[in-house]
Amino acid sequence: MATVKVKFRPSTVKGKAGTIYYQLCHHRKNLQITTRIHLFPEQWDAERGKVVFLSDNEGFLRTYQHQIENDISLLNRIILQLGERPEEYQLSDIVAMFRSRGAQISVLSYLERQITRLQADRKLGTARNYKRTFNSFSLFLGGRDLSFALFNEGLILEYSDYLKERKVVRNTISFYMRNLRSVYNKAVREQIIEQSFPFRNVYTGVDRTCKRAVGEDIIIRLQKLDLLFSPSLSLTRDLFVFSYCTRGMAFVDMAYLRKQNIINGMISYIRHKTGQRLTIRIEPCIKSIIKKYEKKNRDCVYVFPVLYSENPEEAFKQYQTALGYYNRKLKRLGELVGSEMPLSSYTSRHTWATMARNYNVPISVISAGMGHTSEKTTQIYLASLENSVIDRANKEILAKLNAYISK
Template identity: 55%
Template sequence: MATVKVKLRKSSVEGKAGSIYYQLCHKQSSRQITTRMHVPSQWWDAKKGTFINEADNSGMSARYQRQIEKDLQCIRRILCEWDGAGKDYTLADVIASFHTWNEKGDTILSCLAALTDELKNDGQWGNTRNLQRAMNSFSGFLRGVDIPLNQVDERLIIEYEQWLRSRKVSRNSSSFYMRTLRSAYNKVISTRRLEQTYPFQSVYTGVERTRKRAVHEDIMVRLQKLDLTRSAPLAFSRDLFIFSYCTRGMAFVDIAYLKKENISGGMLSYVRHKTGQRLTVRIEPPIGEIIKHYEPYVRNSPYLFPIITSNDPEEAYRQYQTALGYHNRKLKKLGKLTGENLRLSSYTARHSWATVARNHNVPLSIISAGMGHTSEKTTLIYLESVENSLIDKANEGILKALCCNVSK
């Protein structure tokens, strides 16, 4: 009879999780079945071929252990049936039968949950959150009842879209769920080498343009002059909003993760979380004044602003998410304090810089380069030819009004 053992293949990259696999031996031959389970080597007891009990507090090892037991039960059932019938088989036959069983046994929600664990294990907190949100929505549509993968067809996804519409979910939100689920579904299908039936081909997965609420540069000056000495939280959100505007619409996530090491020679250099593109901004007086104001609050922190305090990546991401929600709530109050009841958000600063730049007759290519719009074909063409000094020159002109209010 063939034997099967559970083993961990360590990653060749230091610090990266290894892969769990099943080693099958039969008639002096050996084959492996690689799984989608990835765990740190310090979680694994190589001698016992199982997890170390105290290694994981997130519950991932327990979920993986249940999957391992499920797989082993399947493999042993195949072996027992074939040995009992006296069948002559090879390990290739066993592996093929195992994959066939998996095709029939896998369910969509369990696969999505496993993929969520993988993303979390890889430190992809944003993607983990997006998939979790989409999975929760889809689970609500299914009323919590898991279904086999082969039942996820075009008809079901169309019904899901109609279900979202009946609950007044916006078209862009519906599209977000569809794109996220489609990407996850395609990955599951590819990993298991199942037949692709394209169940998402008839639902909307585009992005409708929404009205961007940019504000005039006079509003930025009015915000800058607001006396907020009695409300430190409002002052902090105001300063972050102006900082974003002054740094060519820097996204809140990039502001939250800015570190002191990002500053050198009067320049602020950072990598956009969204695109991975490196951008460099000259520190104009309003920018320097805001950074200087918050130095006492981050004296013992590597970060530029008192937003993230944890060294744990997952907890740091949660702190950023919490801060973003709090920041947007404060911006709504600030919008009312301008006297025009403006609906401000963290994105308003970005749209405003682009609009003001256009009003200052800054070429579109320089605006795109300054904002790091690498996803646009036109932007990509111009990025290589635009000098950063031109972008800084444009920014200097845009911030002229604000610079006048910064104390020398």
């Protein structure tokens, strides 16, 4: 049976780090597998065949040790599998299987390939999310790539701590972790790495956010604003009110809404986020906004003058630019109507959900109306239900007890 040992090859250049390699022996023949692990002589214990952890960079050295242990474990499994076969195997067979199992496939390059594939499939939103995660994870790694053999729980915990130290909020940390987990699971399905559940001890949920809903009075004030002096503010107001009237239609869905989505007094569209088809009856307040832009946008396939290109890449760039502009204008509108809470693209959606709850609409109905795939998501939206509403409900519940005590 073949054997494998970990060896250190010092650099021939003074002051430069040496290289770790794996020496395979079988039938008196030797073969070396060179790794991307580079250490200085004082960082390697040749007698024990292990990395020496120095206090100044212990974390990174431990990561190297994890990779070595994972590589050796993989090589030994390959040797056992080949030994069970009736035919004789060669050292080159071990190396071929080792490389095919993905021990040398790097995480960042794999993530880049996924981004490219998503862009080719026109899944531009997910590609953008992966790109944001790629940028963050790359900064954590100091620009260095690493093999999937290093992608373990210890590394993910270090990345989580790195984000916390930089005051990154929990929902953003969860965003990065969920994206990385998705890429990792894809690598597992492709048998690049064995599943070791490295994300089990990091946060991948969604925190309930602070209050994002405004009262009906703010919606009415917005509707009454005279904005003839600013067409951009007028369009922003109309989109915000349209979103509220259409059960919190997301900005991306309003931007991509086509005239062909309006049929027989109904709006029928597919949510970009979930792929779920939603149908909304056109109420008078919705109809008036649509009619306002019929002439202005007569030569365009879209309902609103937000996007102009039908090319997917170009349209997505226009959407990203428009979203930032929309949020900036919403802040100005919030100031004009005296809203205590800054308005954002999420506010209209949260407001519709909160108003529906205040009108005693069942959560199941609210969830279906908003196109949520789970009522848990709706609960997050309603977590910031006005304290005054809850206080009034509590007062009614305790009315008899209060009356007794006040006697």
